[in-house]
Amino acid sequence: MADKRTGGLVDIIAGQTAISTVGKKGRDLTYRGYSIHELARLCSFEETSFLLLYGKLPNEEELSDYRSRLIERRRLPAALYTILEQLPADSHPMDVLRTGVSALASFEPEGYERGATAVAERLLACSSSILLYWLHYHRSGIRIDTRTEDGIAEHFLMLLHGRKPDPMHTKALDVSLTLYAEHEFNASTFAARVTTSTMSDFYSAVTTGIGTLRGNLHGGANEAAMELIEAFSNPEEAEAGVQQMLLQKRRIMGFGHRVYTVSDPRSDIIKAISCKLAEHADDWNLYDISERIELVMMRKKKLFPNLDFYSASAYRMLGIPTNLFTPLFVVSRLSGWSAHIIEQRDANRLIRPNAEYTGPDRQAWVPLHERG
Ligand SMILES: CC(=O)SCCNC(=O)CCNC(=O)[C@H](O)C(C)(C)COP(=O)(O)OP(=O)(O)OC[C@H]1O[C@@H](n2cnc3c(N)ncnc32)[C@H](O)[C@@H]1OP(=O)(O)O
Numbered sequence: 001m002a003d004k005r006t007g008g009l010v011d012i013i014a015g016q017t018a019i020s021t022v023g024k025k026g027r028d029l030t031y032r033g034y035s036i037h038e039l040a041r042l043c044s045f046e047e048t049s050f051l052l053l054y055g056k057l058p059n060e061e062e063l064s065d066y067r068s069r070l071i072e073r074r075r076l077p078a079a080l081y082t083i084l085e086q087l088p089a090d091s092h093p094m095d096v097l098r099t100g101v102s103a104l105a106s107f108e109p110e111g112y113e114r115g116a117t118a119v120a121e122r123l124l125a126c127s128s129s130i131l132l133y134w135l136h137y138h139r140s141g142i143r144i145d146t147r148t149e150d151g152i153a154e155h156f157l158m159l160l161h162g163r164k165p166d167p168m169h170t171k172a173l174d175v176s177l178t179l180y181a182e183h184e185f186n187a188s189t190f191a192a193r194v195t196t197s198t199m200s201d202f203y204s205a206v207t208t209g210i211g212t213l214r215g216n217l218h219g220g221a222n223e224a225a226m227e228l229i230e231a232f233s234n235p236e237e238a239e240a241g242v243q244q245m246l247l248q249k250r251r252i253m254g255f256g257h258r259v260y261t262v263s264d265p266r267s268d269i270i271k272a273i274s275c276k277l278a279e280h281a282d283d284w285n286l287y288d289i290s291e292r293i294e295l296v297m298m299r300k301k302k303l304f305p306n307l308d309f310y311s312a313s314a315y316r317m318l319g320i321p322t323n324l325f326t327p328l329f330v331v332s333r334l335s336g337w338s339a340h341i342i343e344q345r346d347a348n349r350l351i352r353p354n355a356e357y358t359g360p361d362r363q364a365w366v367p368l369h370e371r372g
Pocket residue numbers: 008216217218219221250251252253254255256257258259301303306307308
């Protein structure tokens with residue numbers, strides 16, 4: 001059995017990055033030196049993703065050009081729409097997105113004509129198109145036009161609901177995309193860097209990231225947290241239910257973190273958004289249940305919510321179906337992955353650690369007919 005003390009590369013510095021700092025105590029999360037609090041409060045997701053991709057905040061002209069390029073890249077190749085139509089209606093949208101990205105690689109391969117940042121921008125522009133074209137086609141047979149003239153958050157909500165979103169909802173989603181954009185050597189980013197380190201192509205690194213993000217210990221936790229919260233009809237039920245789960249030694253998704261020891265600095269920001277959305281809708285039930293779970297987790301386990309926990313109630317209040325929560329994480333994290341793929345390439349060395357062997361000693365060969 002694997003040794004728990006050495007498993008998981010805990011506390012190992014596995015490389016260098018100039019993209020973000022995390023900071024164990026939950027106070028120092030920065031993207032390219034800018035505080036997450038300022039980025040969330042003052043920047044659009046477009047500014048944040050530009051910062052990650054190009055290493056600097058855009059000026060007015062750069063931002064306007066960037067926004068226009070993203071808008072132009074929202075439609076998909078006709079054959080990709082056909083592929084999306086052929087995927088099963090009950091696919092998980094993470095499968096749809098991974099397949100869509102992978103298929104796009106065949107239509108628009110990375111190469112001399114289309115460099116890394118062009119692919120990154122293309123994926124940022126069209127990942128919501130992949131998801132929501134598939135969703136509407138299979139929900140009601142409608143082939144939506146995936147081009148809209150708005151920013152990424154508004155594009156997503158517009159395609160999902162088929163109408164111009166409430167500006168407050170757009171702002172809430174936009175901030176959440178900034179929070180999800182980047183987080184140093186998290187599992188999906190590290191996996192994308194490993195793929196990159198073999199000199200593989202951009203799309204392969206991104207599909208690696210999508211596959212790695214999906215699990216419940218990472219990005220999948222926002223969907224699992226929603227399922228948990230919705231299993232209770234009021235805070236009292238939630239308190240009893242979570243205590244019971246802890247007695248059974250079950251994990252409560254959306255709590256704890258590998259790096260942070262005290263709090264996740266993004267959690268207070270998304271919690272405030274969830275609170276504002278509850279106030280806006282004058283419906284506090286999900287928020288109250290979430291807060292009670294938070295109290296129980298602190299009291300019983302000294303565990304704090306991570307970004308995924310309050311993202312769940314916030315997304316539900318934006319009318320987003322649960323199985324689009326982790327895909328939305330992808331829509332945002334594409335920016336961080338892209339920055340890391342580019343950074344890895346700039347100073348590449350194959351990532352290939354050693355393992356401590358724990359298997360059997362040398363064994364004598366046994367011919368097939370003599371094996372028990
Ligand atoms: C945006 C993101 O990706 S943030 C992460 C999202 N993931 C989740 O929310 C999943 C729930 N959380 C977890 O499973 C963990 O806290 C992780 C995966 C995030 C971090 O894991 P690790 O650093 O490997 O810690 P590890 O899994 O060893 O946990 C340490 C101890 O805390 C307990 N613990 C950690 N998180 C939780 C939790 N959410 N619920 C209950 N117990 C927990 C573990 O059971 C373990 O207890 P033990 O030592 O008695 O066995």
